[in-house]
Amino acid sequence: MTGPCIAIDAMGGDVGPAAIVAGVSAARRKDRSLSFLLFGDEALIRPEIARHANLADAVTVHHTSEKIEPTEKPSQAIRRARTTSMGMTINAVKDGQAHAALSAGNTGALMAIAKLALRTMPGIDRPALAALLPSLGDKDLVMLDLGANTECDAQNLVQFAVMGAAYARTVLDVEAPRVKLLNIGTEELKGTGELKEAAALLRDATYLPFRFNGFTEGDQLSRGEVDVVVTDGFSGNIALKTAEGTARFVTDLLRRAFTSSLRSKAGFALSKPALHMLKVHLDPNNHNGAVFLGLNGLVVKSHGSATPKGIANAIKVAASMVRNDITRKIGDDLDEFRAHAFAADAPAGKAVGKETPTGDSAP
Structure with a gap:
């Protein structure tokens, strides 16, 4: 075959x-x-x-x-x-x-x-860079954007959510991914105007195959309580590099601690299985492929x-x-989102991207 x-x-x-x-x-x-x-x-x-x-x-x-x-x-x-x-x-x-x-x-x-x-798909203004990050849950989490777009409006964030959810359904095999926006707090009143507008649009999109669960903070990313984290590329890249740096810091700190004395070396021998599991979980090669x-x-x-x-x-x-067929899944979800937005003749109709003959939009 x-x-x-x-x-x-x-x-x-x-x-x-x-x-x-x-x-x-x-x-x-x-x-x-x-x-x-x-x-x-x-x-x-x-x-x-x-x-x-x-x-x-x-x-x-x-x-x-x-x-x-x-x-x-x-x-x-x-x-x-x-x-x-x-x-x-x-x-x-x-x-x-x-x-x-x-x-x-x-x-x-x-x-x-x-x-x-x-070129970009119809209904997409800007492509986004998405990757898998390790978590304490049963599955990894999808995060986007990780650096392709340093500045994003509500329209971009909604599109990222639709794409990220379709990606999570494919690679994580989650039927209805839990989606959250990265913010400086979980309260609805916090964050930029773009984040608040995107949240309002996503709350109304109950017909799409994902669950929007509001905001999350950076220290909650690895807790296993979210499947898709959406943010702009500037914040996303910083969050990703911080997480990778923290993983290296923990690994190096443990290595130094376990070689500091004979007793520590003995403790290392006893802890090898647990440390191997930690190494596997934090190894970026196991999550490679943005x-x-x-x-x-x-x-x-x-x-x-x-x-x-x-x-x-x-x-x-x-x-x-x-x-x-991830491209088709994203296209189907975007079509449904646009259909509901235009049918309702609501401001959401302005937040789904404008189609052009080439399927590309202004950067």
Whole structure:
């Protein structure tokens, strides 16, 4: 049975094709229906593929010696996108050669190239970057936006909620995700005007397949009481980096504490199973694979420093979105939201985005 075909920027990331190809191999071992298009320097990619026998009939290499640099500005990246490994990866989705694209490269450049090539869906003003974060609940949580849009109005936040809920239904298998807006307090009177307006619109959208539960604060994100957290990209990126930094701080602090004395080392030996569980839970490679939602095509962003295990997890996310037709789910939910808003002839009708002939809206 033929499965999803994933286009991959083999030159993105901090460690080059070696980790990318090893991750592709790990993903193929778990799912033999997958196939891949790898874009990059063939002289560097071919020797890595040769190390993994299971890739012999699963990978097609498209050569280019050009790549997007980590420090490259989005405006520069767009001008030479067609000849770079990142741009060619995105165009493989645009041209129908692949079902989804994955890159561990420059986030800003990836967003700019993807938006220009794929355009936004009808009813979406701006795509959002969504990712899974660990929690104390039975499942992870979805958070967006994580840096694609530093400033957002109520319209954007409502669209993010619709997209995030559809994503949660796909990757978390939650029938009616619990959705909250990130705020400085849980009281209805707190927050900016944009947050209050978005909350009012979401409270009225009881016909959509998610439950809006008001506001949440940053210290409650990991408690397992929410499935989707919605915020602007500025606050979301800070929250994400703070959470990742805290995880590293706790891990380093425990390592230092357990090596401080012979008694501590003995305690470490006894605590190994619990510490292993903590390490697994906090390891970003186990949650790798942020997604650009709202485009006419599927694009997944990997951590630049991801290990082969992390790359494999990002591929798994991409394949899951393809199989669950996430783009159609988002489109259906947006259509229903617009239909109710316009039928009611209420201010909500102004908060769902305006369609254009291309399906794209002003940034």
